[in-house]
Amino acid sequence: MGNDFWDRAAQEARIRKVSRMIPDEGPLTEDKIREIVNGALNYLSEYEISQAELARAIGASAAYVNQFFNRSSRLPAAAGQGLARKINAWMEEDFRKRISSKPEDYVELSSSKVIIGAARNVKAASTIGLVDGPAGVGKTHTCRYLASGDSPLPGTMLVTVDQDCRNARGLLAKIYAASRLRRNARKNPRLADVVDRLRGSNRLLIIDQVHDLANVNAYKLIQDLHDTCELPILLVGTIRMHDQFTDDRDPNFGQFSSRIGLRVHLFNELFRTGKGERRLQWVSGDQLRRIFEGGKLKLHPDALRALVQVGNFETGHLRRVKWIIRYAEAIARASKSRVILLGHVEKAAEMVRGERWKFVAPIEQTPHAEETAG
Numbered sequence: 001m002g003n004d005f006w007d008r009a010a011q012e013a014r015i016r017k018v019s020r021m022i023p024d025e026g027p028l029t030e031d032k033i034r035e036i037v038n039g040a041l042n043y044l045s046e047y048e049i050s051q052a053e054l055a056r057a058i059g060a061s062a063a064y065v066n067q068f069f070n071r072s073s074r075l076p077a078a079a080g081q082g083l084a085r086k087i088n089a090w091m092e093e094d095f096r097k098r099i100s101s102k103p104e105d106y107v108e109l110s111s112s113k114v115i116i117g118a119a120r121n122v123k124a125a126s127t128i129g130l131v132d133g134p135a136g137v138g139k140t141h142t143c144r145y146l147a148s149g150d151s152p153l154p155g156t157m158l159v160t161v162d163q164d165c166r167n168a169r170g171l172l173a174k175i176y177a178a179s180r181l182r183r184n185a186r187k188n189p190r191l192a193d194v195v196d197r198l199r200g201s202n203r204l205l206i207i208d209q210v211h212d213l214a215n216v217n218a219y220k221l222i223q224d225l226h227d228t229c230e231l232p233i234l235l236v237g238t239i240r241m242h243d244q245f246t247d248d249r250d251p252n253f254g255q256f257s258s259r260i261g262l263r264v265h266l267f268n269e270l271f272r273t274g275k276g277e278r279r280l281q282w283v284s285g286d287q288l289r290r291i292f293e294g295g296k297l298k299l300h301p302d303a304l305r306a307l308v309q310v311g312n313f314e315t316g317h318l319r320r321v322k323w324i325i326r327y328a329e330a331i332a333r334a335s336k337s338r339v340i341l342l343g344h345v346e347k348a349a350e351m352v353r354g355e356r357w358k359f360v361a362p363i364e365q366t367p368h369a370e371e372t373a374g
Helices: 002-018 030-046 051-058 062-070 077-099 110-125 139-146 168-178 191-198 216-229 240-244 254-258 266-270 285-292 301-311 318-334 342-353
Strands: 128-132 157-160 205-208 233-237 260-265
Touching: 030 051, 030 062, 030 077, 051 062, 051 077, 062 077, 110 128, 110 139, 110 233, 110 260, 110 266, 128 216, 128 240, 139 157, 139 205, 139 233, 157 168, 168 191, 168 205, 168 216, 191 216, 216 233, 216 254, 233 240, 254 260, 260 266, 285 301, 285 318, 301 318, 301 342, 318 342
Parallel strands: 128 233, 128 260, 157 205, 205 233
Antiparallel strands: none
16 A cells, blocks of 8 residues: 555656645736746647647637747737636646546456566666566566556566568657657658657666567667667567577577577466476466456356456467456346356357367466456
């Protein structure tokens, strides 16, 4: 609870740094108005918001807004006082929206702790880090949290590799957008544009799904950005990345590999074989319930235990759990059940897996799991 308090206090301080504390009633002094003017001009520049957009947002005349920022004598005093209060309130509300993007379904998983620890070390050392792991263990789930308003590493930027940014040009555009130049950004930014924005900032850049980058040039861009800005960069991808950057003598990736100062292999961190052929548990029933159950039909304890088995099957499958729960809920509703039962989960799992599936036994719990299912 103490950490939550200080995290909230730090976030509130960031908000107050953007907007100004002003009295609820009475006229504002000229010094206070100038403080609001300067703060608002900086804010508009930071997020590339035009004065016309601001005027529309607060429902004011564009001409009045222009006169307010120019401190024109033609602006009536009462209008100036009103605009100062409206603009200050708008800045606070707008900034709150920008930093309150914590994923609603975020739950700290065992994988989250490992990834967050890696991110802290990468930022502290201003190096390039690589986290690789199997699909469905919460990598993207954690990356979204690190780039949210509640992040333990404020200012973190997140770029997810997709069809638009698999090459160097597309990746540069995504990084440029993630650096918070929100509006009217260049369609074809240069490396210099991003460097000017990020040099010396020590802001962490996370690139998720990095295994989907198409060619050597994309990695060369990451290398140049790191070298030029001394930018901490965390690369997150599948286990395919584990073998790609291991040889500093490789003709294609050797230079890039030599710059990786931290490597984390999630498979080794999370999946340890227990006695016999049993797989130890890395995600608990309580965690699955908090991620997936909110607002839906309740899960019967047997159904939840079955989902823990799916989540921990071989290499962990949070996405598979998501789809099984969705189908199981539909099956439960169709049968007029108020609870998602084990039979509903088994039928849903058969749909997702394409084969018959039966819950067999609970999975042995590792020391780091929070609690057993149910």
